[in-house]
Amino acid sequence: MLALSGLTAGYHGGTALHGLDLDVPAGTVHAVVGHNGAGKSTLVHAVAGLVVPASGTVRVAGTDVTGRAAHRIARAGVGLVPQGRRVFAGLTVAEHLKVSHRPHRSPGAGSSAWTPDRVLGLLPGLAARTAHRGGQLSGGEQQMLALARALLGSPRVLLLDEPTEGLAPLVVQQIRELIATLAAEGIAVLLVSPSPALATDCADAVTVLTSGRVTAHMTGNTARAHPEKLREALSLATP
C-alpha cells in the first residue's frame, strides 16, 4: 500500500534520510524505531509531503505521489498523526471533525469511509468533549483528536509519529489496541517510535533506523520472540 524506494530527504540542504526502501502492505503495521535524530520524523514528513524528498519515490496504492503538496498527498490517502499532536488549539473537537472530514474520499477496497459518528464511536473519550477546544484537552485526548483528524480523511496509509510520547500507561494501552483495530480495517500503518516496546507489541515488521540508514530489519514475530535482538540493534545504533 505504501512503498518507498531510495527515499532521501533532509532539512536545510542537509540529508537526514539516506536512500530508504520500505514496503507497508495494506492491513499491516510497520514500526520504524531509532534514536532521536535517526531520521524517523523526516521519514514521516517526507511521506506526508511536509518535506520534499531530495530523491527516491513515495507510492501510495501504486500512485507515485513524490514531491506533491501535502494536501494532495493527504487526498491520495495518507493520514498523519504528528509528533506532539499539533491539534488546532482554537477549534473545538466538533470543528476538528468538520474540517478534516472528507465525505467524498473513497477509501481502499474492502473498507468503508470514516464519518464523524464512526470516529467518535471508535474514540468514545472524544464524544463527551465535542464542545471543547483543542487547547483545553488533555494530552491523551489530544492524541485521540489527532487520530480522529487523520482518520476522517479515510486514509489508506496512516503515519503515526511517536503516538505514545508523554502519555499515561493506560492511554498507551488504548493506543496499542487502536492500532491493531485500524490495521484490521485494512489500513497500512507506519509507526515511528523510539520505544522498542511499542514496536514489538503491535508491529508486523520492524525496521531500525540509524543516522538515516536502515541498520536492522526483522519481522514482528522475531522481534516479539527475541526482544533482545531488537535491543541489541538499537544499542548498536547509538550514535
Place this chain on the structure above:
Amino acid sequence: MGVLDAQLVPAVDGVAYGLLLFVVASGLSLAFGTAGVLNLAHGTLYAIGAYTGAELSDGTWGGLALGLAAGTSAACAAGALLSLATAPLSRRGHLAQALLTFGLALMGGNLLVELFGADELPVRIPEALDASVSLLGHRYPAYRLVFIAMAVLLAGAGTWVLTRTRAGAAVRAAADDPQMLATTGTDPRAVHTGVLAAAGALAGAAGVLGAPIVGPGPGTAESVLMLSLVVVVLGGLRSLWGTLLAAVAVGEVQTLGVSLVPDWAPYLLFAAMAAVLTVRARRSALPEPGGGAGTARAGTAGAGTAGATATAIKAARAFTAAAAPVRRWRRPARTGGRYAGRARGAGGATGRARGAGPFIALCCLLAAVPWVFDAYSITLAGYALSLGLVAVGAGIMTGYAGLPTLGQTAPFAVGAYTTALLAQAGWTVGPVQLAVSCGAAALFSAVTGPAVIRARGTTVLMITLAIGELAGTAIGEMKSVTGGTDGIGGFPPAQPLWGAGALEGESAVYGYVVVVTAAVLAVTLVVLRSPAGKLLTGTRTAEERMRASGHPVGRYLLLAHIGAGTLAGVGGSLMINVQQYVSPADVGFEIAALALLAAVIGGATSVVGAVLGAGLIVFTRDWLSASWPGHGPLLLGALFVIAVYALPRGLAGIRFPTRRDGPRGTPATTPGNGSPDTPPSAAPSAPCSDSSSPSSPGSSSSDPSSDSSSDESPARKAPS
C-alpha cells in the same frame, strides 16, 4: 435632554460611520489574524470599490447593484492578487509582507488617480434612498439608515461563516497550523487566497456602499487604512465583537467627538490607540500581547488557550524574522568575530578594520557628490542623508532591538521643528541647533519610549504609528507655534560654527550635512560594535535568557529607542538646513514608511546600508520621477516591491550570497544532532540548545522563525 437631542444626528452618523469602518476593518483583521498579512493596501481595496461604485452610480437601483457587483468583484480579485504576491514571502515574516503591500498600495493609488482623476468623484444614490426620513423628530438621510442595516447584515453573515461553517473552521485552522491543515487534505494556500479575496470583497463592498459616506478621492485609501488600523488595534484580533465595539467608538469619535469637543477630536483617536496598546502590552507577560498576535479567534472571546500563547510567540518571532536573516548575512566581523568559536586569529581588530571599509567608501562617495551633480541633485543628496539618519535609527530599532518602528518621524519632527524655531528666533549656530534638537528628540524618545519598548512585533508598529500620527496631529493643530499645515520657512540659514559665515549655496549646506552625518554615523558604528550592540542583539534573539542572566532588558531597549530618536533628531535638524522649510507633510506616515523601507533595503542592521537605502528612495521618489511627472508614488511603490522581492537581506546581504549558506545549514542537519527529527514549526518556542552566545550566527538555528530564509525550508512544499 436638549444636549442629547442636539447630538442625536451626529450620534447616529457615528454608528453608520462606525459600521462602515467595521466592515472594512474586519477584512483587515481577517487578513492579518488568519492569513498573517498586515495588509497596508487594504485602504486601496476600499478605494477600488468606492471608485467603481461612484463611476457606475447613476441614481438608479440598477446602477447601485451593478456597482456593488463590479466593485466587490474588483476588490475581491485585487485581494486574491495580493495573496499571490505575498505567498512567496510567507516565510519571511510580517514586515516584508507589510512593506510589499505598502508598495502595492502606492502603485494602486497612483493607477486609481490615473484612471479616475485626482478629484473626488460624486456619488449618486438611488432616488428612493436620496430622501430623508423622520428620526425622533429629526430629518435623517434614508441612505445612512439603509447602510446601517446593510452593514449589520454583512457583519452577521461574516460572523456566521467564520464561526459556524466548515470554511470558517478551515480558516481558523490555517491560522493555527497550516501544515496540519494540509495533512487533512485542505490546501492552506487556497485558504490564504480565499481569506485575502474575502477581505478584499468586504473592503470593496464597503467601498461601494460607503462611497456616499467616505467618498472616493486621492486621500481615501490612506485615511480608511489608518482608521481601520486604529479599529483593529483597539478591538484586538480575537473577537469580531471587539472590532465592532471599537469601530463604533471610532465612528463616534469622528462624528460625536468632533461635534462635542472639536479641539480635542484630532487627538482622541491616536491617543486612545496608544493608551490601549500601552496598557495591553503592560498587562501581558508575553513578548506579544494576544491582541496583536495574529490569532483570530473570531467570535470566541476569551480564548486564552495554550495554543493561542504559542501562536502569539510564533507570530512575534515570525515578525522579527524579517530582521533575523539579515543578521546572519552581515559581515562576519560583527556577529561572528568574537563569539562564533571559529578560528579567527586576528580577532576584533581585523574585524573592525574590515567593517570600517564600507563606511569609508560611503564617505568618499558622499564627498564626490558636489563635483558630479547639479544643484538640485546636491540638495536631494543632503535630504537623503537626513532621511538616512532616520533610517539608521529605524534600523537600530528594527534590526538590533527587534522593534520595527513606524514612529521615527516623531523625533524627526521634533528635531526639525526645534531647529526651525531656533533659527526663527535667531539662533543660527549649527552646533547649538544640533545640540538642542538632539536633546529635544532624545527627551521626546525618553518620554514615549516606555510605551514602545513593552510591546513586541506588530504591536510596536501600531504603537509607533500612533505616536507618529499623534505628533503629526499635534504639529498640525498648534498653528501658532508650528504654522500648522502651512509649515515654517523664511528663517536665516545656519552657521557651521560660532563666528563662521552663514551656509550659502547648496554645496556649502551639503558639506555641513556630510560632515555632521559622517561624525554621527561614526559614533553610531562605534557604539553598535561595542558590547552595547551585542546586548541589543541578545535582547532581540533571546530576551528571556537575557532577563534570566540579569540583564535589564527594558533599560537597553529604552536606550536604543533614545539613541534612535536622537539620530532622527539630528536628521530633522539637518533637513531644516537643507530645505529651509518644514511642514507636517515632511514628517508624515509616508516618511516613516520610507525610513523603515530604507532600513530594510539597507539590511536592517547595516548602518551604511540604511543610508544607501535612503539615497535610493530619494533618488527614486524625487530624481527619477522628475523625468516622469505624476508617477512618483508608482515608482516608489515599484521600489518597495522590487526591494522586498529582490533584496531579501538588503544591500548588506548582497556581498556574501553563498559563503555563509553552507556552514549554517549543515550542522542543523548533521545526523544525530537531533534537530532533523523536529519540524521547525513544532520546535520549542523558547530559544534553547546553543548557549554559546545569543549573537553568534549559530544561535539562529534555535529560533524557528529564523529558518525562514532558507529556500529548502521544510514547510516549503513541492511546486504546487
